[in-house]
Amino acid sequence: MNFYPLAGKLIPIFWLAAIVLTAIGLYWGFFKTADAMDNGMKEYYRIIYVHVASAWMAMWLYAVMVAWAMIGLIFNTRLSFMMASATAITGTIMTIIALVTGAIWGKTSWGTWWDWDPKLTTFLILLFVYIGYIALQSAIDDTRRSDKASALLALVGLAIVPVIYYAVNCPDPNQCASLHQESSLKRVESNILIGMLVTTLGFWMYSFATILMRARNIILERERNTSWVSKLNEVN
Amino acid sequence: MKPRNKRVMFVVLALVMVGAASALISTAMKGNLNYLYAPEQVLAGEVPEGTVFRLGGLVKKDSLKRSETELEARFIVTDNRGNEITVVTHNILPDLFQEEKSQVSRGKMNDKGEFIAEEVLAKHDSEYMPAELKDVLAKEHTPAPVNVDGSEIKNMTKGQKI
Numbered sequence: 001m002n003f004y005p006l007a008g009k010l011i012p013i014f015w016l017a018a019i020v021l022t023a024i025g026l027y028w029g030f031f032k033t034a035d036a037m038d039n040g041m042k043e044y045y046r047i048i049y050v051h052v053a054s055a056w057m058a059m060w061l062y063a064v065m066v067a068w069a070m071i072g073l074i075f076n077t078r079l080s081f082m083m084a085s086a087t088a089i090t091g092t093i094m095t096i097i098a099l100v101t102g103a104i105w106g107k108t109s110w111g112t113w114w115d116w117d118p119k120l121t122t123f124l125i126l127l128f129v130y131i132g133y134i135a136l137q138s139a140i141d142d143t144r145r146s147d148k149a150s151a152l153l154a155l156v157g158l159a160i161v162p163v164i165y166y167a168v169n170c171p172d173p174n175q176c177a178s179l180h181q182e183s184s185l186k187r188v189e190s191n192i193l194i195g196m197l198v199t200t201l202g203f204w205m206y207s208f209a210t211i212l213m214r215a216r217n218i219i220l221e222r223e224r225n226t227s228w229v230s231k232l233n234e235v236n
Numbered sequence: 237m238k239p240r241n242k243r244v245m246f247v248v249l250a251l252v253m254v255g256a257a258s259a260l261i262s263t264a265m266k267g268n269l270n271y272l273y274a275p276e277q278v279l280a281g282e283v284p285e286g287t288v289f290r291l292g293g294l295v296k297k298d299s300l301k302r303s304e305t306e307l308e309a310r311f312i313v314t315d316n317r318g319n320e321i322t323v324v325t326h327n328i329l330p331d332l333f334q335e336e337k338s339q340v341s342r343g344k345m346n347d348k349g350e351f352i353a354e355e356v357l358a359k360h361d362s363e364y365m366p367a368e369l370k371d372v373l374a375k376e377h378t379p380a381p382v383n384v385d386g387s388e389i390k391n392m393t394k395g396q397k398i
Contacts, residue, residue, distance in 0.1 A: 033366070034366030034367060035367075036366070036367040037364055037365065037366065037367060038363065038364075038365040038366065038367050039332070039360045039361060039363055039364070039365075040331075040332050040334055040337065040360070041332065041360070042331070045364065048364070070247050070251075073243060073246070073247055074240065074243045074244050074247055075240070076243075108331060109330065109331060109332045109358065109360065110330055110332065110357045110358050110359065110360075111328075111329070111330025111331070111332075111333070111355070111356065111357045111358060112330075112355065112357055115357065117271060118265055118271060152250075155247070155250050155251070155254060156250075156254060156257075158251075158254050158258075159254045159255075159257040159258040159261065160258075160261075161258075162255075162258045162259075162262065163258055163261045163262050163265070166262040166265075167262075167265060177271050177272050177292055177383070178271055179271075179340050179357060179359055181359075181360055181361055181362040182361070182362050183362065184362045185362075186362075187361075187362060187363040187364070187365065188362070188363075188364040188365075189364055189365050189366060191366075192364050
């Protein structure tokens with residue numbers, strides 16, 4: 001198994017990239033952009049850097065998780081199932097960060113922590129699908145069966161991801177009115193966009209780092225009876 | 237058929253089904269999910285009497301009046317097409333609440349044709365431009381008709397009918 005040592009070498013690199021990029025992105029966002037927005041928002045709009053980055057990663061990681069699960073279903077490779085379940089936790093964390101920052105932002109700008117608006121509701125469903133995946137995986141003791149069952153659930157849950165996007169973006173806005181703004185970067189100032197994109201890259205690197213760390217732990221747990229694991233320095 | 241090809245078939249079929257489900261949910265949301273009503277719909281009697289609903293639209297210019305003695309604010313929600321409803325609220329208005337900007341309020345109509353709002357929320361668009369730029373650009377300010385939720389109508393030539 002070559003993945004285990006390779007991941008071990010990559011993890012510090014991803015951690016470094018995550019810290020540097022997130023720091024640059026947030027520094028840029030907090031100190032190099034305007035204090036107030038044309039749409040009436042004051043300094044609190046800066047939560048956008050964390051909110052957008054985590055929301056994007058939450059949806060992207062779901063797609064990544066499903067991709068690993070599908071590869072596992074087709075080729076019966078154990079590692080891809082392990083990667084899928086390692087991805088699920090980081091995805092859940094990103095979803096929670098997006099929901100919490102969104103609530104704080106919503107309270108300050110819209111005037112409410114929560115509203116059953118199409119975008120917010122579908123995003124909450126994404127959290128439940130993530131949690132359902134993790135719950136199903138840990139509910140079945142036989143890993144081969146739990147991998148397959150949860151992979152199927154992940155696949156079915158994929159249906160919600162495009163809905164999150166289309167809940168606010170449709171050709172005729174009269175057909176999908178919501179409280180949440182539409183998702184569009186067309187009219188975001190380039191300076192703000194830089195902060196958002198660099199922070200997102202940082203979050204992405206963080207995801208790589210934590211997913212690989214978790215995958216290594218899952219490998220150790222599942223392969224604990226093999227000879228190569230018992231020869232590892234960190235096990236002895 | 238080889239077992240692996242069978243599994244590929246299964247996954248592809250599942251993906252197609254998931255895609256179809258996704259499209260169906262999106263379409264269903266457009267038609268049935270009446271998140272909010274526009275003033276025009278309310279005045280046309282589309283909302284059953286006595287029900288709690290959300291009213292969307294723009295806050296009319298110079299229409300916001302605050303009570304001197306109690307926590308009460310009145311303003312007019314309009315679509316800039318002549319459909320107007322007076323909103324009365326006893327809550328603190330949100331930070332982004334402004335005249336000529338969109339709002340979404342939740343409540344119900346009273347006998348006098350006023351909308352008694354339990355909650356007033358401010359809505360904004362996806363435009364993030366620094367405030368300083370605004371003065372330089374000096375946007376023209378002729379009220380244009382708006383969408384059902386009070387957002388600006390895009391891709392529309394001037395004077396075009398909705």
